[in-house]
Amino acid sequence: MLTQTQQSFLERFGITSSAGSGGKDRGPAEFEPLLAEAEGRLNRVRALPPKAGQLLKDLTGPIAAAIGAARKAAAQGDAAEAVATLSAQEASGRTLDREIDDVTEYLGEAKGFAKRLAETRAQARGHGAAAVEDYLKRLESDDKRRQAAEARGAFDQATIACEAQEARHAAMMQEAVRAANCNKVRHEIEAEIARLESHAPGGGNARPVIETVREMMNDADNFAKSSNWVGAALMMRKARTELQIGTRGLDLMDKLRPTEEATEFTRAHVQILAHIKALQGLKTGGPIQRELRRIIEMTKDARKALPDEKKALHLLNQSRAACINLTQAVLDNGRYASSFKQLFRQRDQLRQVQQDKCAQPEIKHVTKLLREADTLTRRLDFPAAIAQVDAAAKTLQTGLQAAHLYADTVRPARAALARQARNGDKQAAQSDLAALDAAFRQRDLRQAESLARTALDGG
Structure with a gap:
């Protein structure tokens, strides 16, 4: 009973x-x-x-x-x-x-899944296609699983199929945007190079700049081939900045020609004033503006030294040398500022898409490097600042790779091992989980992926 x-x-x-x-x-x-x-x-x-x-x-x-x-x-x-x-x-x-x-849960998930699938297909028809090809294949495979599960009334399994890629979606859409931006920037660069080359064979004085830019574009393509769209986007934008800065630098330096020391005051004075005016027309930060004001005072002092032309020329040549150094600083500042802004934006995007704060170490390190770079620019040490920005870019790329791997493989594997610990060999599951966590924490991403896939395949 x-x-x-x-x-x-x-x-x-x-x-x-x-x-x-x-x-x-x-x-x-x-x-x-x-x-x-x-x-x-x-x-x-x-x-x-x-x-x-x-x-x-x-x-x-x-x-x-x-x-x-x-x-x-x-x-x-x-x-x-x-x-x-x-x-x-x-x-x-x-x-x-x-x-x-x-069914209620499934229909809610199916609605979100359909929206993600449509968004991905739209990206695959546009300039972001290269970044989402594999992701779209997985979504379409999940869609087939969803339909089959729905047809046999296995709504819990249909829900699982809908949820399979959800954690990756935001990151993948960002990747598609980066790929589209790469294509957009590439077209802009190629149009500008064509314009330069139409005015002079090989680009004339801009030939070395164009060659450097093409090398950077090739580097961006190599990043893209390995699905490193953060690296590709950063490098392609860096190439565009280099083309803009490099050609601007040619124009600025042309106003200081001849580059040797002046021997006739009036002509040299006019050249330096024209150069100062060009520098004043550029958007630059406080340290550069302070140095520019110092150069203006030096140029005024040179004028005041007349009729002692020897002293006036000496002061004017000092002003010229300072102008040349400051021009290089302005160009480097342009390179620095472009990369700095991109990295801040990419860092914030990584913060948004990371799961369980898995990329927090990289985010903190990137922030630290960018702060140090900013400090260096106040001393006009742009080469050192650019080096810090480059280091931050590499750190950011590692963080994004880790975030993708975590959402795609590590997180599901951790859940599988947790279930195994509850329902099976607890000691073995905990050992496998500890090994997986250690590999991921140490950013041995290849080992982490191997351990995760083993766990997902059931050992």
């Missing part, structure tokens, strides 16, 4: 019915409660979207038929038959309760 608690447990999971023998032991007074319960279930389904009703029709159909038959029996005065008819559907009703929850 089952206790009431045991009976309730069996009924909850549809193992047995409280009617036991089809409701024959239940009295006519139970008709109304049973009817209300059955109709309540159908009303719950009717309140759901139409798609839910279609997915649940194999369960709602028999219950609706039982309600009709029970009402007919009750109307004919056969309350016992009505009760028996409704009791016979109680197990299906409890199954329906569970399926309603599963």
